[in-house]
Amino acid sequence: MKRVLIPFTTGVEEIELVAIVDILRRADVEVCMASLDGKPVVGRSGITLHADQHIQDCVNKAWDMIVLPGGLPNAQLLQDSNIIKDMMCKQAAQQKIIAAICAAPVALAHFGLTANKQVTSYPSFEAEMQQQQPSSKYKQQAVVKDEHIITSRGAGTAIEFALALVAQLCGQQQSQDIRVSIVA
Numbered sequence: 001m002k003r004v005l006i007p008f009t010t011g012v013e014e015i016e017l018v019a020i021v022d023i024l025r026r027a028d029v030e031v032c033m034a035s036l037d038g039k040p041v042v043g044r045s046g047i048t049l050h051a052d053q054h055i056q057d058c059v060n061k062a063w064d065m066i067v068l069p070g071g072l073p074n075a076q077l078l079q080d081s082n083i084i085k086d087m088m089c090k091q092a093a094q095q096k097i098i099a100a101i102c103a104a105p106v107a108l109a110h111f112g113l114t115a116n117k118q119v120t121s122y123p124s125f126e127a128e129m130q131q132q133q134p135s136s137k138y139k140q141q142a143v144v145k146d147e148h149i150i151t152s153r154g155a156g157t158a159i160e161f162a163l164a165l166v167a168q169l170c171g172q173q174q175s176q177d178i179r180v181s182i183v184a
Contacts (some may be wrong), residue, residue, distance in 0.1 A: 012043045070155075109136065
């Protein structure tokens, strides 16, 4: 079974987190939602979300994919976390899938992982993405995949992003089957 880690914290964009978890679980992917402190988290819209684990419990486990959801200050707090940086850099070094949506792709750029890669983010973060990693090639598409990195624009692209994650992990047919089942 494929295993995906989704770290999150205060101010996470609930639509992005829940859509990604839901779609991946529909594909029978094992998903672990890990908060930075192991406690329930209040998202950007005031919805309380419960973590499966504390991020510390996830550090030495193998993940097929790590996905960073957006929302503020969530994306900034993930970017500032040495644990997240180390995990994402290790994942990238092993050519395993890393993904981010909305404001969270800035963390990937900050970690040096988007050099010479095609990427996207929430539109207002384009300049910061380019400043952090000038060699990246910014695109204005809903979902952008370049080798083992997948990025997306925001809450409105969360379903499309999640379906792209399923396609990457489980194949295009599984993604298409879920797309049909949810009428997307």
